[in-house]
Amino acid sequence: xxxxxxxxxxxxxxxxxxxxxxxxxxxxxxxxxxxxxxxxxxxxxxxxxxxxxxxxxxxxxxxxxxxxxxxxxxxxxxxxxxxxxxxxxxxxxxxxxxxxxxxxx
Numbered sequence: 001x002x003x004x005x006x007x008x009x010x011x012x013x014x015x016x017x018x019x020x021x022x023x024x025x026x027x028x029x030x031x032x033x034x035x036x037x038x039x040x041x042x043x044x045x046x047x048x049x050x051x052x053x054x055x056x057x058x059x060x061x062x063x064x065x066x067x068x069x070x071x072x073x074x075x076x077x078x079x080x081x082x083x084x085x086x087x088x089x090x091x092x093x094x095x096x097x098x099x100x101x102x103x104x105x
Contacts, residue, residue: 034072038079049082057081 027035041048057078061069069077083089 028072031072034076034079038075041079041083048086048088049079053082054078057085 038049038054040046042050042054054075058066058074060081061074061077065077066074080089080094084091084094
């Protein structure tokens with residue numbers, strides 16, 4: 001038997017019977033920033049990552065984190081994982097920048 005991935009919930013209760021929120025949600029500045037970051041990292045001039053790699057990295061997020069994170073938070077988590085995977089940044093560099101930004105806030 002294969003293990004159910006956090007993103008693959010088709011037919012799994014209670015999620016299968018839950019109502020789907022079909023209302024449009026305005027994008028926040030955070031959402032737009034994450035989208036722009038991915039665009040810059042995936043555009044033909046840089047091509048550091050692809051949309052397929054992003055999807056794979058999102059699907060690899062551990063189930064508890066996947067369920068807790070919002071849509072663009074998953075994107076950002078996946079982008080960071082891919083940057084580390086490809087050796088573009090180290091986890092330490094990312095953590096140091098996060099700490100600096102939190103300290104400035």
